[in-house]
Amino acid sequence: MSHRLSTGGRLIDRSRSLEFTFNGKSMSGYEGDTLSAAMLGAGQVLAGRSFKYHRPRGVVASGAEEPNALVGLGEGQRYEPNQRTTTTELFSGLKATSQNHWPSLEFDVGAINSKLSRFLPAGFYYKMLIHPRAFWKHVYEPIVRHSAGLGRAPDAETRDADRYEHFYAFCDVLVAGGGVAGLTAARAAARAGKRVIVMEQTAHFGGRAPVDGEVIDGMPASEWVDGVLAELHGLENVTVLERTMVAGVHDHGYILGYQRVADHQPGADKPRHRLWRVRVGQLITATGAIERPLSFAGNDLPGVMLASAVRDYVVNWAVAPGKRVVVVTNNDDAYRTALALHQAGVTVTAVIDARFEATGDLPAQARAVGIRVAEGMAIRQVLGSKRVSAVALCRFDSDGGAVAETLECDAIAMSGGWSPVVHLWSHCGGKLTWDDARAFFRPDPARPPLGHDGQGFVAAVGSANGMMDIVEVLSDAHQTAQGTGEAPQAEPVPEAEMLPVWMMPKQASYELRAKMWLDPQNDVKVSDVQLAAQEGYASVEHTKRYTTLGMATDQGKLSNINGLAILSDALGQAIPQTGTTTFRPPYTPISLGVIAGEAAGPVFQPLRRTPMHAWHEAQGVYWEPVGLWRRPYCYPQGEESHADAVIREINQTRTSVGLLDASTLGKLLIKGPDAGKLVDMLYTNMMSNLKVGKCRYGLMCNENGFLSDDGVVARLSEDSFLCHTTSGGADRIHAWIEDWLQCEWWDWQAHVVNLTEQFAQIAVVGPNARKVLEKMGSDMDLSREGLAFMEWRDGKIADIRARVFRISFSGELSYEVAVPASQGQAFWDAALKAGAEFGIAPYGTEALHVMRAEKGFIMIGDETDGTVIPQDLNLNWAISKKKDDFLGKRGMERVHMVSPDRWKLVGIETLDGSVIEDGSLAPLPGVNENGQRRTQGRITSSYYSPTLGKGIAMALVHNGPERMGEEIAFQGKDGATIMARIVDPVFYDKAGEKQNV
Amino acid sequence: MRRYSVFAIAREAMRQHNGWDRAWASPEPKSHYDVIIVGAGGHGLATAYYLGKNFGIKNVAIIEKGWLGGGNTGRNTTIIRSNYLQDPSAAIYEKARSLYETLSQDLNYNIMFSPRGVMMLAQTESEIRGYRRTEYANTLQGVETRFIGPNEVKRLVPIMNIHGPRYPVLGALWQPRAGTARHDAVAWGYARACSDMGMDVIQNCEVTGIESVGGQVSAVVTTKGTIGTKKLAMVVAGHSGHLANMAGFRLPVESVALQAMVSEPIKPAIDVVVMANTVHGYLSQSDKGEMVIGGGADHFNNYTQRGSWMHIEETTRALVETFPMLSRLKMLRQWGGIVDMTGDRSPIISKTPLGNTFINCGWGTGGFKSIPGSGWAMAELVAKGEPGPLAQAFSLDRFREGRFIDESVAAGVAH
Amino acid sequence: MLLLTCPCCGVTAEETEFHNAGEAHLKRYGPGSDDADYEAYMFARKNPRGVHFERWRHAFGCGKFFHAARCTMTLEVFGTYSAQTLAPPAEIAAKIKARRPEWEGYK
Amino acid sequence: MSEAVSALPHAQYSGLVDLAEAGLTGMITLRGDLASPVLAEAVRAATGASVPEVRRIEAGESGQAAWMSPDELLLIVPYEGAAGVVEALETALAGEFATAAEVSDARAFFRITGPQARDVLAKVCPVDFSDFAVGELRRTRAAQVAAAVWREEGDVWSLVCFRSVAQYVWDLLATVSKPGGEVGFYR
Numbered sequence A: 001m002s003h004r005l006s007t008g009g010r011l012i013d014r015s016r017s018l019e020f021t022f023n024g025k026s027m028s029g030y031e032g033d034t035l036s037a038a039m040l041g042a043g044q045v046l047a048g049r050s051f052k053y054h055r056p057r058g059v060v061a062s063g064a065e066e067p068n069a070l071v072g073l074g075e076g077q078r079y080e081p082n083q084r085t086t087t088t089e090l091f092s093g094l095k096a097t098s099q100n101h102w103p104s105l106e107f108d109v110g111a112i113n114s115k116l117s118r119f120l121p122a123g124f125y126y127k128m129l130i131h132p133r134a135f136w137k138h139v140y141e142p143i144v145r146h147s148a149g150l151g152r153a154p155d156a157e158t159r160d161a162d163r164y165e166h167f168y169a170f171c172d173v174l175v176a177g178g179g180v181a182g183l184t185a186a187r188a189a190a191r192a193g194k195r196v197i198v199m200e201q202t203a204h205f206g207g208r209a210p211v212d213g214e215v216i217d218g219m220p221a222s223e224w225v226d227g228v229l230a231e232l233h234g235l236e237n238v239t240v241l242e243r244t245m246v247a248g249v250h251d252h253g254y255i256l257g258y259q260r261v262a263d264h265q266p267g268a269d270k271p272r273h274r275l276w277r278v279r280v281g282q283l284i285t286a287t288g289a290i291e292r293p294l295s296f297a298g299n300d301l302p303g304v305m306l307a308s309a310v311r312d313y314v315v316n317w318a319v320a321p322g323k324r325v326v327v328v329t330n331n332d333d334a335y336r337t338a339l340a341l342h343q344a345g346v347t348v349t350a351v352i353d354a355r356f357e358a359t360g361d362l363p364a365q366a367r368a369v370g371i372r373v374a375e376g377m378a379i380r381q382v383l384g385s386k387r388v389s390a391v392a393l394c395r396f397d398s399d400g401g402a403v404a405e406t407l408e409c410d411a412i413a414m415s416g417g418w419s420p421v422v423h424l425w426s427h428c429g430g431k432l433t434w435d436d437a438r439a440f441f442r443p444d445p446a447r448p449p450l451g452h453d454g455q456g457f458v459a460a461v462g463s464a465n466g467m468m469d470i471v472e473v474l475s476d477a478h479q480t481a482q483g484t485g486e487a488p489q490a491e492p493v494p495e496a497e498m499l500p501v502w503m504m505p506k507q508a509s510y511e512l513r514a515k516m517w518l519d520p521q522n523d524v525k526v527s528d529v530q531l532a533a534q535e536g537y538a539s540v541e542h543t544k545r546y547t548t549l550g551m552a553t554d555q556g557k558l559s560n561i562n563g564l565a566i567l568s569d570a571l572g573q574a575i576p577q578t579g580t581t582t583f584r585p586p587y588t589p590i591s592l593g594v595i596a597g598e599a600a601g602p603v604f605q606p607l608r609r610t611p612m613h614a615w616h617e618a619q620g621v622y623w624e625p626v627g628l629w630r631r632p633y634c635y636p637q638g639e640e641s642h643a644d645a646v647i648r649e650i651n652q653t654r655t656s657v658g659l660l661d662a663s664t665l666g667k668l669l670i671k672g673p674d675a676g677k678l679v680d681m682l683y684t685n686m687m688s689n690l691k692v693g694k695c696r697y698g699l700m701c702n703e704n705g706f707l708s709d710d711g712v713v714a715r716l717s718e719d720s721f722l723c724h725t726t727s728g729g730a731d732r733i734h735a736w737i738e739d740w741l742q743c744e745w746w747d748w749q750a751h752v753v754n755l756t757e758q759f760a761q762i763a764v765v766g767p768n769a770r771k772v773l774e775k776m777g778s779d780m781d782l783s784r785e786g787l788a789f790m791e792w793r794d795g796k797i798a799d800i801r802a803r804v805f806r807i808s809f810s811g812e813l814s815y816e817v818a819v820p821a822s823q824g825q826a827f828w829d830a831a832l833k834a835g836a837e838f839g840i841a842p843y844g845t846e847a848l849h850v851m852r853a854e855k856g857f858i859m860i861g862d863e864t865d866g867t868v869i870p871q872d873l874n875l876n877w878a879i880s881k882k883k884d885d886f887l888g889k890r891g892m893e894r895v896h897m898v899s900p901d902r903w904k905l906v907g908i909e910t911l912d913g914s915v916i917e918d919g920s921l922a923p924l925p926g927v928n929e930n931g932q933r934r935t936q937g938r939i940t941s942s943y944y945s946p947t948l949g950k951g952i953a954m955a956l957v958h959n960g961p962e963r964m965g966e967e968i969a970f971q972g973k974d975g976a977t978i979m980a981r982i983v984d985p986v987f988y989d990k991a992g993e994k995q996n997v
Numbered sequence B: 001m002r003r004y005s006v007f008a009i010a011r012e013a014m015r016q017h018n019g020w021d022r023a024w025a026s027p028e029p030k031s032h033y034d035v036i037i038v039g040a041g042g043h044g045l046a047t048a049y050y051l052g053k054n055f056g057i058k059n060v061a062i063i064e065k066g067w068l069g070g071g072n073t074g075r076n077t078t079i080i081r082s083n084y085l086q087d088p089s090a091a092i093y094e095k096a097r098s099l100y101e102t103l104s105q106d107l108n109y110n111i112m113f114s115p116r117g118v119m120m121l122a123q124t125e126s127e128i129r130g131y132r133r134t135e136y137a138n139t140l141q142g143v144e145t146r147f148i149g150p151n152e153v154k155r156l157v158p159i160m161n162i163h164g165p166r167y168p169v170l171g172a173l174w175q176p177r178a179g180t181a182r183h184d185a186v187a188w189g190y191a192r193a194c195s196d197m198g199m200d201v202i203q204n205c206e207v208t209g210i211e212s213v214g215g216q217v218s219a220v221v222t223t224k225g226t227i228g229t230k231k232l233a234m235v236v237a238g239h240s241g242h243l244a245n246m247a248g249f250r251l252p253v254e255s256v257a258l259q260a261m262v263s264e265p266i267k268p269a270i271d272v273v274v275m276a277n278t279v280h281g282y283l284s285q286s287d288k289g290e291m292v293i294g295g296g297a298d299h300f301n302n303y304t305q306r307g308s309w310m311h312i313e314e315t316t317r318a319l320v321e322t323f324p325m326l327s328r329l330k331m332l333r334q335w336g337g338i339v340d341m342t343g344d345r346s347p348i349i350s351k352t353p354l355g356n357t358f359i360n361c362g363w364g365t366g367g368f369k370s371i372p373g374s375g376w377a378m379a380e381l382v383a384k385g386e387p388g389p390l391a392q393a394f395s396l397d398r399f400r401e402g403r404f405i406d407e408s409v410a411a412g413v414a415h
Numbered sequence C: 001m002l003l004l005t006c007p008c009c010g011v012t013a014e015e016t017e018f019h020n021a022g023e024a025h026l027k028r029y030g031p032g033s034d035d036a037d038y039e040a041y042m043f044a045r046k047n048p049r050g051v052h053f054e055r056w057r058h059a060f061g062c063g064k065f066f067h068a069a070r071c072t073m074t075l076e077v078f079g080t081y082s083a084q085t086l087a088p089p090a091e092i093a094a095k096i097k098a099r100r101p102e103w104e105g106y107k
Numbered sequence D: 001m002s003e004a005v006s007a008l009p010h011a012q013y014s015g016l017v018d019l020a021e022a023g024l025t026g027m028i029t030l031r032g033d034l035a036s037p038v039l040a041e042a043v044r045a046a047t048g049a050s051v052p053e054v055r056r057i058e059a060g061e062s063g064q065a066a067w068m069s070p071d072e073l074l075l076i077v078p079y080e081g082a083a084g085v086v087e088a089l090e091t092a093l094a095g096e097f098a099t100a101a102e103v104s105d106a107r108a109f110f111r112i113t114g115p116q117a118r119d120v121l122a123k124v125c126p127v128d129f130s131d132f133a134v135g136e137l138r139r140t141r142a143a144q145v146a147a148a149v150w151r152e153e154g155d156v157w158s159l160v161c162f163r164s165v166a167q168y169v170w171d172l173l174a175t176v177s178k179p180g181g182e183v184g185f186y187r
């Protein structure tokens, strides 16, 4: 039974006990505990179930590498699945629940998979579940899906109760890892005056050294650590962050730090997580090393733990994993665990050492205190069902056929040696080299990840760099960080050579191999990897994907190296030839919430508002997103439907006067001696001959000849033009013009200034428009002659500086008035007031669309879709024949563009007056070579016209303009056909009398 | 080749699984082939498979510089749908989708095609119009799709926040028999079938040069020596520009990184595939339980298989807004692939300026779904030397002629 | 996440302040040009594995376009320079040559 | 003149920093050859300031001149006088290739004050604020929109963005200034 020791525990405060629950059961721990320490302290070894076979799982590690002990944490809006107990700090009221079992953790029906495991080897689903065909979707897959997954999904309607944020930082040196190597490097860099950030993923600094009882500069490591920390905290050029994991290393020295600001204080009014986005000069990874498990049969049973983790629990939290512990190892370091256990009063039944002899200082110390050391031995198999009860031993150098001895025990501390944490080095392309003596990959200093200047920007120090001896660790860190003076001094503890052990016993039979877990979360065993090799999934990447080795939430931090050693052995090649799989961010999983950061709710995305936005909102407007803008679609009154509101708005405008917020229209000022030349290149029309004071409608095409934007151009002066663009087009067209000016015609003298937001633009539209403006009071002559159609003037209206354009997109008498944005609302109010006697009312984009369609005006985005050229829309009149060049001219000369078979714009009227479906096609009899119905046209926009009292539409139709009056069938709703007639697209006031009054 | 079945599994279970053969052989290259296919991604392998199956051409080598399936085929978000707008696209993607329906049985390899349905959300009026237009086009193209309202969306995807507030869900284009498949298995299944037909799948062999005689291809130079061939098919996705340079021409293609990520696995929470194009993100849940998330592509040329972090942020932001419960899930892994983007964002299946040399590329961000159809059409092109109806519109000369196949026009994206 | 220095305002900033605008030094072919030239201008891209010249705009900064010489295999930025150039300037070419001796020069 | 209102009149918030909308401010985009003595004279006449060095903002008796781009300045003057300043600039620059346009109403202007101002700004702007001098100006991004930021004095910072996104920027700054979000990076 795991239990709390009566003394010790360097990280816990025994005076403060904290209550928590696990699966509803009340337990208690101490301030400073991790959840796993508290659970083990409370005797709770069983923590969850594995992914595939639903095998019982207990904690194996003490930190980020933990594959097993995952729980659902919290409830409701603060529930989080798959939380690692080893990295969860205990707090009062914590609620944890175990995962992946039904009905209970102790008794799980899914564990039947474990019994069937021989039928479920790696890749079994590729080979079976093929027939009958429909069964995959309806039977097999649902079963697979249900039994897979790990944690329970949060409830469908759950909203996260917490907030998140980002932070940008810059530094010369970022140190990842606050162990003794990291602290040494940080101090060296800080003393040299560099801007330094230190990130340590846990709540404590010092890493392994204090646990191992190292002595640095003559003092216990923890004291030394406190001293260095105090110095760093005192320096202005240093930022020290605990609970902050370096999550990812990205190109050009972009480092992500995941700060868990308030995970240990849920409910505190703080951001829960903060994402640090740091641009570094240099990243020093001092992330230490991770101990490797050993592969022996039954190594997945709860109670089997890493030796270093056992030591951590004993020393840091005064928790023993059991009463009788067996240590199994291939190296000297694990003897530290045996000694620590012994010192804490826990029985160490034996140290099983695979080496033929264990001669180092540490084994000697162990023997000296009476611990039995069994040399050349191996664990043949662990006995027990839901946790360890005994181990059967055999000779390491055997096939495990003969059991040498059985030892009773309730926990096993295993050590297969260490692997440097090379993730951060590797994220951005750093390469590894194989260290034969210590049997691990470590960073190859000759092939670091490269920064923007092509130079390496990452250095690894300490155990992360393959240094395992404390003296080496400190001097490596000191030197790499270019420390001056002496490196911190430590007392060396010589260690004898380790023996690489990838499987025990060495020639284990299939029966044993099929029970040796490599990846305990995903249930990948030695036999699975060997099967992958046998079947030709020989690339390590194939093996990974075929077996799912290393694809679990721990990303194989414990399993990968053993797995690829097994694979190499199966393929008869050396480990470096097999290589590793790709290391990818994040180092351990980070919340999606923190990635989104503050961008939630109102600041999810910028929402662009016109000066009259609040007024529209107050009217109960129905909004339409247009780019990041919101434009009024219509203004329903009371219970009115949107369709009815649109009809009312149109009728009001056509019969009296309406008001449109057109502020979102782009307004680009083009000015300079070459302004005329420039607008002639930008527009298909001739623009340079426009007279000052006049307006002209123009088309812009891209270099492919496709129509990309349109709008009215006003000549403001000899050398300046004001170009209106569509609402969605303003920024795009602005950038496009700058592009040509800066990159092609850089000797042309023209400026373009985006004035879109300077002005509120308000269209006063309808037969009574002039009366309204006159009533508002103006110093301009707004009469038919004073301001003729397609002219503009500057002056004042309602005592507000205004530029008035007499242009019309509705076919009515219409004035578009631009006023300073700060006075947009004032103008709007004044217009409403002056128009009250005419029943003036605002209209939205839908009324605008209908009215323009009644007039046969095209709309960018409706009649055009990026594949339409002006000629398709019969806009040849707007394409200058006089100009040698304009953007898009060459594109329009291509074979397909001049083809007589292009579909062209026509008006469409249904025979029965109904509204035809937008987007529907006109089918022809017969099919093409691919069996698709042939077609001859499509509806580009379609509306109910209240003005005409029937449906009207525009369409692109093959040879359309030559087929006036012809009847043609379109697709209707639900597979029906609807008959329509090809007509002129101008449905209303063809002579243009209304706009010209 | 030993057939896979539940009985085979049962038999092997009784003898420690030692009877399983290699899924594919690992031969040394011969000196000459009738057809060499460069690139053992899904498209290259499918081309080989249909060359053998439909045209009896089996003296074929598929040459792969790394491990087969390790390109974009091994790193995509596995969305399969065919409700494209333009006729040529709808034709080839629907051909592919329909082949996917029976691919597990055809290959005797469970590729786990799961027609769970794909929905593309309409969150603006213009998206509604675009999807309605697609729906009408699909009806005539023989693609089964329909526009559904917000309530139906919510019924299918309870975890979705359809009320916005920023972009309320106005409806969705819904293709019920679209879905996902196990991406690696697609490559492995084809490779196994090709190997079984006697074709050579040659891995860890990079093509570094192309030789020709009199304007006709004669051989490829590789890291395993020069290998003669009568015909050459280049099917290398992001590396197409590079191969084209070797063959002496340029392509309307740029290679950029596209990223994806997975969350930690959870129990089933979403049964269908959702694409939200207004906010840029798409999501499905794999059989293992991870949320598989894809987002935007970088804008700069890149061959590193790593992309820029900002796209991960943008996508995550969008999806957390759309599916609030995601906020407390965690990102497990992110990665990138190098995709080949053409001038009109549609693929190229074409003859090239070099004789007997054919190219299949430009699938960009959306070519997993087309693998069987593309292989089918490419095999026909290679076998006959001329494109069949499926491939015709995708020829290289469309750019010169201005005959674009532009799918973005209906507010859709190309995934 | 690239780090680029805008030669127009001198700011060294992350990629998110910039917009990439495609291959640099394209020669525009307008009306009257032949089909092949026009097609090449519009579509045929070098898309090299290695040294690449491209256009960027400091969109969230000074608004100016500039050119960058960059390696598409390592993302190393050899330098940034004026957009008002028809080919990479000599000092940029020299820098590239120093870093990539096998580079055949701008073509 | 009819009442003019700024984007978020009188908006104020106190959290980690004090936020305030600065109210109506006259602003003029001036494009031209920044090395031209004529332009320099015109700028001086308008603001009393000399033409700023790259990425700097200069103060004069009647306004400020901010460097925006190699051929662009932003002149900051009292709101009421802006139109007049534009006219004066146009007259003064008559023979030059230069463009002056009023943009007072196209912008929103915020003041951020307090010792934690840089920590707050660094939550939304990808900028190194450590050696950011008084009088330095940086055009950048505030989360998802364009902004210009400069240091007026000590702990007083100014931020200008487009008017249409004023509310967004406000909500953004207020969100990241909430108490509890202390960072302590800039000291």
Ligand SMILES: Cc1cc2nc3c(=O)[nH]c(=O)nc-3n(C[C@H](O)[C@H](O)[C@H](O)COP(=O)(O)OP(=O)(O)OC[C@H]3O[C@@H](n4cnc5c(N)ncnc54)[C@H](O)[C@@H]3O)c2cc1C
Residues within 6 Å of the ligand: B038, B039, B040, B041, B042, B043, B044, B063, B064, B065, B066, B067, B068, B069, B070, B071, B072, B073, B074, B075, B076, B077, B078, B079, B080, B205, B206, B207, B208, B235, B236, B237, B238, B239, B243, B258, B259, B260, B294, B335, B336, B337, B338, B339, B361, B363, B364, B365, B366, B367, B368, B369, B370, B415
């Ligand atoms: C992140 C991401 C998400 C995606 N999501 C989807 C999706 O949801 N749905 C969808 O339909 N599509 C998606 N795609 C696109 C899809 O993955 C690709 O279009 C498709 O996989 C391309 O297949 P392929 O066979 O053409 O190329 P690949 O699979 O890339 O194969 C090309 C092969 O050629 C090899 N090669 C290259 N150069 C050489 C050489 N010189 N010599 C020898 N071999 C060479 C490569 O190593 C590679 O294996 C996504 C792509 C990415 C990157």
Ligand SMILES: NC(=O)c1ccc[n+]([C@@H]2O[C@H](COP(=O)([O-])OP(=O)(O)OC[C@H]3O[C@@H](n4cnc5c(N)ncnc54)[C@H](O)[C@@H]3O)[C@@H](O)[C@H]2O)c1
Residues within 6 Å of the ligand: A176, A177, A178, A179, A180, A181, A182, A199, A200, A201, A202, A204, A205, A206, A207, A208, A209, A212, A214, A244, A245, A246, A247, A286, A287, A288, A289, A333, A418, A421, A424, A461, A462, A463, A464, A467, A468, A469, A470, A473, A495, A587
């Ligand atoms: N004798 C042996 O076999 C052996 C083996 C391994 C380690 N050691 C000992 O371990 C110590 C090594 O010192 P060290 O400083 O190199 O390593 P360390 O393991 O002591 O410290 C590494 C620190 O980095 C942190 N970390 C890891 N990944 C991180 C990330 N992504 N972001 C932020 N923090 C992260 C860890 O939490 C830890 O605190 C020495 O005392 C050495 O003797 C000995």
Ligand SMILES: Cc1cc2nc3c(=O)[nH]c(=O)nc-3n(C[C@H](O)[C@H](O)[C@H](O)COP(=O)(O)O)c2cc1C
Residues within 6 Å of the ligand: A541, A550, A551, A552, A555, A581, A582, A584, B074, B075, B076, B077, B078, B183, B262, B286, B288, B290, B292, B305, B332, B333, B334, B335, B336
């Ligand atoms: C659909 C899909 C699902 C994936 N699921 C997982 C997963 O559960 N665990 C995991 O570690 N990686 C998963 N991956 C990512 C792969 O591990 C890997 O990152 C990806 O195939 C790219 O390869 P690379 O990272 O080796 O370059 C998944 C990838 C895809 C395409």
Ligand SMILES: [Zn+2]
Residues within 6 Å of the ligand: C006, C007, C008, C009, C010, C011, C058, C061, C062, C063, C064
């Ligand atoms: Zn700049």
